[in-house]
Amino acid sequence: MARQRDIFIAFFRSGMLGFGGGPSTIPLVQKEVVDTFQMMTDEEFADVLAIGNTLPGPIITKMAGYIGYRVGGWLGLINALIAAILPSVILMILFLATLKQFKDFDFVKGMSNGVIPIVAVMLGVLTWDFLKKSHKSLGWKVGGIILCVSIVGMLILKLHPGIIIAGLLLIALLLPIKKEERKE
Amino acid sequence: MIYIQLFLAFFYPGILGYGGGPASIPLIEYEVVDKYGWMNTSEFSEVLALGNSLPGPIAIKMAGYIGYEVGGVLGAIVALFATVGPSLVAMLILLNILYRYRQSPKVKRLSSFVLPAVVVLLAELTFDFLITSYDTMGIIYTIILIVGAYIALEKLKIHPVFVVMMGLIIGGIFL
Numbered sequence: 001m002a003r004q005r006d007i008f009i010a011f012f013r014s015g016m017l018g019f020g021g022g023p024s025t026i027p028l029v030q031k032e033v034v035d036t037f038q039m040m041t042d043e044e045f046a047d048v049l050a051i052g053n054t055l056p057g058p059i060i061t062k063m064a065g066y067i068g069y070r071v072g073g074w075l076g077l078i079n080a081l082i083a084a085i086l087p088s089v090i091l092m093i094l095f096l097a098t099l100k101q102f103k104d105f106d107f108v109k110g111m112s113n114g115v116i117p118i119v120a121v122m123l124g125v126l127t128w129d130f131l132k133k134s135h136k137s138l139g140w141k142v143g144g145i146i147l148c149v150s151i152v153g154m155l156i157l158k159l160h161p162g163i164i165i166a167g168l169l170l171i172a173l174l175l176p177i178k179k180e181e182r183k184e
Numbered sequence: 185m186i187y188i189q190l191f192l193a194f195f196y197p198g199i200l201g202y203g204g205g206p207a208s209i210p211l212i213e214y215e216v217v218d219k220y221g222w223m224n225t226s227e228f229s230e231v232l233a234l235g236n237s238l239p240g241p242i243a244i245k246m247a248g249y250i251g252y253e254v255g256g257v258l259g260a261i262v263a264l265f266a267t268v269g270p271s272l273v274a275m276l277i278l279l280n281i282l283y284r285y286r287q288s289p290k291v292k293r294l295s296s297f298v299l300p301a302v303v304v305l306l307a308e309l310t311f312d313f314l315i316t317s318y319d320t321m322g323i324i325y326t327i328i329l330i331v332g333a334y335i336a337l338e339k340l341k342i343h344p345v346f347v348v349m350m351g352l353i354i355g356g357i358f359l
Contacts, residue, residue, distance in 0.1 A: 015239065015240050016239055016240075017239060017344070017349075018239045018241070019237075019238075019348075019352070022241040022242070022243075023312075023313075024313070025240075025241070027344070028344060028348070031343075036343070043295050043296075043299075044295075046295070046298065046299055047279070047282070047294075047295050047298065048279065049302055049305075050298035050301060051275065051278055051282070052275060053305065054278075055271045055274050055275055055278070056198065056199050056200060056208075056270075056271050057199070057208075057243075057267065057268065057270065058241040058243045058244055058267070058268070058271075059241075060240075060241050060244075061241065061267075061268045061271075061272060062271055062275045065268070065272040065275065065276065066272070066275050066276060066279055069276060070279075077276075081268065081272075085240070085244050085248070085264060085268070087239075088238060088239050088240025088241075088244065088245055088248075089244060089245060089248030089249070089260065089264065091238050091239070091240075092234070092235060092238055092240075092245040092248060092249045093248065093252050093260075095234060095238065096231065096234060107356050108237045108238065109237045110355045110357070110358070110359035111237075111352040111353075111355045112237050112238075112239075112352075112355065113317075113320045113321055113355045114329070114352055114353070114354045114355015114356065114358075115348055115351040115355065116313050116316050116317040117313070117317045117325075117329035117330045117333060117351070118329065118333040118337075118344075118347055118348055119313050120310055120313035120317060121330055121333040121334050121337060122333075122337065122344060123306055123309050123313060124310045125337070125338060126306050127303055127306040127307045130299055130302050130306060131303045133299055134296065134299035134300045134302075134303060137295075137296035137299065138296050138299070138300070143299075143300055146297060146300040146301065147300040147303065147304065150300050150301040150303070150304040150305075151304055154301075154304050154308060155304065155308060161301065161304075161305045164301050164304075165298055165301050168297045168298050168301055169294055169297075169298065171297065172290060172291075172293045172294035172297040172298075173290050173291075173294060175290075177289050177290060177293070
C-alpha cells in the first residue's frame with residue numbers, strides 16, 4: 001500500500017506542476033521516479049522515455065501508465081494515470097465552468113511563464129547526465145556516431161524522434177553480437 | 185451514440201498525434217469543430233488558451249473538458265480513455281516484451297543505443313524551453329530565473345516541487 005501511495009504522490013506532483021504541457025513533466029517525473037522514490041534507474045527511465053517517443057499520444061500518460069504498472073501492477077497503472085490526469089482535468093473544468101466570464105487569465109499565464117526557465121534548467125541537467133551516461137556505456141566512438149546521426153536526423157532533417165529511436169531499436173536487435181561483447 | 189462519437193473524436197487524434205500532445209491539437213480541432221460541430225473555432229481557441237496556461241498535458245485537458253461539456257462526467261471519461269488507452273496499450277506490450285528479454289545481450293545493448301537519441305531529444309526540449317522563456321519574458325528575467333533555479337536545484341539540492349512553486353509565485357507576481 002505504501003508503494004501505491006508513492007506512485008500516487010509521484011505522478012500527482014508531476015502532473016500538478018507540469019506547467020507548459022507534456023514535455024515539462026519529463027524532468028519532474030524523472031526526479032520523482034528515479035531520485036525521490038527510486039522506482040527505477042536512470043537507464044530504465046531513458047528506455048521508457050525512448051520507447052514512449054516511438055508511440056503516438058501524450059508522453060506523460062504513457063510514462064505514468066507503464067511505470068505505474070511496473071511498480072504496482074494493474075492497480076498501480078490506474079493509480080498513476082488518475083494521479084497524472086485527474087487534477088489537471090478537474091482544474092480545467094472548474095476554471096472554464098466558473099471563470100468563463102473572465103477573459104484574461106494574466107495571473108495564471110504569468111505563473112506558467114515563471115516555470116519555463118526552471119524546466120529548462122531541469123531538462124538541461126538531465127541532458128548532461130544522459131550524455132555522460134551514453135559516453136560511459138558506449139564510449140566516444142559508437143556513442144559519438146549515434147549522437148551525430150540523432151543530431152542530423154532530428155535537428156537538421158527534422159525527422160520525428162520516434163523514427164530515429166525506432167531505427168536504433170531495430171539496429172540494436174538485428175545487428176549480430178560481437179564476441180568481445182558476449183564475454184562481458 | 186454521443187459516447188461513440190466522443191470516443192472516435194479523441195481516438196483518431198490519440199493514435200495519429202505523433203509528437204505528443206501539441207501535435208494532436210489540430211486533429212482534435214478538426215474532429216470537434218469541423219466534423220461534429222460541438223464548438224466553433226473561437227470557442228475552441230478560448231479553451232485551448234486557458235488549457236495552455238494550466239498544468240498537465242494539453243491533449244488530456246482538452247479531452248477531459250470537451251468530453252465533459254458534450255457528455256457530462258461519463259463523456260469526460262470516454263474522451264480521456266480514447267486519448268490515453270491506445271498508445272498506453274502499445275507501450276505496455278512493447279516494454280513488457282523488452283523486460284521479459286532483459287537478460288539478452290541485444291536488449292541490453294538496446295538500452296545504451298537509445299541513450300544518445302534521448303540526449304538529443306532532451307537537448308532540443310531544453311532549447312525550446314529557453315527560446316520560449318526568452319520570447320515571453322526577455323533575456324534578463326530568463327537569466328535570473330535560470331541561475332536561481334540552477335543554484336536551488338543543483339547546489340542547494342532543493343526538491344523541484346518547491347523550486348517550481350517559487351517559479352509559479354514569482355511568475356504570478358512579476359510576469
